[in-house]
Amino acid sequence: MSRIDYFRDPNAPAANSVVPSVTAIVVNEEGNLLLIHKTDNGLWALPGGGHDAGESVTQTVAREVDEETGITVVVEDIVGLYTDPQHVMAYDDGEVRQQFSICFHARPVGGSLRTSSESKEVRWFSPADLDKLEIHPSMRLRITHGLDRTRSRPYIG
DSSP states (O other): OOEEEEESOTTOOOOOEEOOEEEEEEBOTTSOEEEEEETTTSOEEOSEEEOOTTSOHHHHHHHHHHHHHSEEEEEEEEEEEEOOTTEEEEETTSOEEEOOEEEEEEEEEEEOOOOBTTEEEEEEEOGGGGGGSOBOHHHHHHHHHHHOTTOOSOEEO
């Protein structure tokens, strides 16, 4: 399924759904950030996805990171809550989803890199190399917040 992200675009379609989702800032011992090259929009992003009934939000983080990257993680804390109503994602099936994402810090504890149906490439990146990648502004905000370990409180916005 393909999607188009609209970010503060006055021509964006109106949202018709909200799905709670998660993303994860996963940094390895070398200080590199785990990113996926998404199949649905062609952008680089943090691993993550929708929350399923019957699981805790930390289970969602662990499941999504493992499904998309092959890396096993342990959730450490919250980076922030991202609910900007001016960021919607239009899918080719007619769903137009308003952003609702909780971003977490997660520590890698095992696994090995692999792709999935949602990730055509999975890599560890030095934070110094992130400017070379095509990353959506909303995802970039989460990355900036997640890599800034001087923040004392989660972002709420």
